[in-house]
Amino acid sequence: MNDILQSAPHTDLPALSLRGVSKRFGEAEVVSDFSLDLYAGEFVALLGASGSGKSTTLRMLAGLERPSSGQVLMGGVDVTDLRPAARNIALMFQSYALYPHLTVRQNIATPLRQALLSAAARLPGAALLSAKTRETEAAINSRTQSVAQMLRLDGLLDRKPGQLSGGQQQRVALARALVRDPSAFLLDEPLSNLDTALRHTTREEIRDLHRRTGHAFLLVTHDQADALSMADRIAVMIAGRVAQCAPAADIYHRPATREVARFIGAHRMNIFSPGPEAASLHPRGAQDDIGIRPEALHIDPKGPLSATLQCAAFHGEETLLHLRSDSGAELLAVTDGSAPLPPQGSKMRFAAPAARLHCFDAATGIRKEIAA
Numbered sequence: 628m629n630d631i632l633q634s635a636p637h638t639d640l641p642a643l644s645l646r647g648v649s650k651r652f653g654e655a656e657v658v659s660d661f662s663l664d665l666y667a668g669e670f671v672a673l674l675g676a677s678g679s680g681k682s683t684t685l686r687m688l689a690g691l692e693r694p695s696s697g698q699v700l701m702g703g704v705d706v707t708d709l710r711p712a713a714r715n716i717a718l719m720f721q722s723y724a725l726y727p728h729l730t731v732r733q734n735i736a737t738p739l740r741q742a743l744l745s746a747a748a749r750l751p752g753a754a755l756l757s758a759k760t761r762e763t764e765a766a767i768n769s770r771t772q773s774v775a776q777m778l779r780l781d782g783l784l785d786r787k788p789g790q791l792s793g794g795q796q797q798r799v800a801l802a803r804a805l806v807r808d809p810s811a812f813l814l815d816e817p818l819s820n821l822d823t824a825l826r827h828t829t830r831e832e833i834r835d836l837h838r839r840t841g842h843a844f845l846l847v848t849h850d851q852a853d854a855l856s857m858a859d860r861i862a863v864m865i866a867g868r869v870a871q872c873a874p875a876a877d878i879y880h881r882p883a884t885r886e887v888a889r890f891i892g893a894h895r896m897n898i899f900s901p902g903p904e905a906a907s908l909h910p911r912g913a914q915d916d917i918g919i920r921p922e923a924l925h926i927d928p929k930g931p932l933s934a935t936l937q938c939a940a941f942h943g944e945e946t947l948l949h950l951r952s953d954s955g956a957e958l959l960a961v962t963d964g965s966a967p968l969p970p971q972g973s974k975m976r977f978a979a980p981a982a983r984l985h986c987f988d989a990a991t992g993i994r995k996e997i998a999a
């Protein structure tokens with residue numbers, strides 16, 4: 628009993644590892660040769676477009692799906708063939724599906740009751756008959772109370788889910804996932820049902836929970852703002868493969884491939900194919916692709932890049948300029964929302980600091996370093 632209530636031992640080995648894991652459904656390989664180490668205390672986000680294989684990866688970690696090849700390890704032990712219940716992993720899905728007829732206390736305690744009490748001992752009144760059941764119930768109650776306190780739910784324990792706000796329900800779901808003190812915590816799009824304001828507070832809460840528990844957290848999301856704001860490292864998944872796994876700032880400033888560059892960033896990176904226009908930004912543009920983020924371009928009458936304003940979209944703090952470059956490429960630039968703008972159809976010129984330019988091999992799309 629105490630084994631389940633105690634924290635997982637902290638070792639130097641990763642809490643969770645994927646070693647060359649692939650998954651095929653029929654002919655289609657939806658996850659290819661995926662390797663990742665997740666240590667206790669780390670928060671990693673698996674970020675990718677819909678269909679890139681994120682949930683399948685998470686399901687293989689949780690034991691809900693068997694890899695076609697490769698291994699899943701926990702604390703260095705091969706768990707590839709272990710069923711979900713035998714892995715000490717908490718999984719939280721998009722819909723947090725609380726039991727509506729149970730109180731918050733009962734909802735949180737359910738995973739422990741199922742793990743620690745027999746079906747007979749879970750019946751109402753069973754605790755009156757057996758001292759052992761009473762002792763287990765007391766331990767479950769105390770653990771429930773401490774997890775509820777951690778998530779600021781202790782004043783709400785006797786309410787039913789229907790009497791809670793969306794954010795409170797979310798915290799109950801987190802508490803229920805945490806109550807068994809898992810060695811890893813997997814979150815599958817946990818914020819997708821929340822409105823914008825609640826999303827911001829819940830991000831903070833999950834981040835805070837991670838700091839306080841010291842567990843290994845893996846978040847699956849298609850929303851880069853969620854990944855950037857919560858995770859220490861982001862694994863960008865493109866078509867079943869990890870295209871890059873690095874801290875958020877590295878992925879933004881030094882994307883490993885053209886695809887990652889286009890995927891990360893509030894606005895899609897401008898990427899020029901080799902030619903005079905790319906070469907006007909950097910000599911390497913004669914043979915390589917040159918990229919520049921819209922937010923790194925600035926209006927400069929003497930700048931090398933000339934384009935025609937197609938339309939401007941005002942967003943308050945900033946204005947998005949949709950332009951067409953002289954070679955006919957679409958171009959996006961961001962300017963200060965308070966700056967006056969020329970009328971549609973005007974010719975404008977832009978410059979970009981050399982340090983903000985990105986260079987990619989035109990054939991493979993792989994990043995090449997360029998001197999600033």
Ligand SMILES: Nc1ncnc2c1ncn2[C@@H]1O[C@H](COP(=O)(O)OP(=O)(O)OP(=O)(O)O)[C@@H](O)[C@H]1O
Binds near residue numbers: 678681682
């Ligand atoms: N049981 C299954 N049988 C066949 N194909 C499947 C199965 N589960 C997933 N797939 C396919 O595998 C691919 C990856 O799906 P997955 O759900 O892992 O992607 P995802 O990145 O999590 O997407 P989303 O963000 O939309 O949930 C998709 O093309 C999906 O249709």
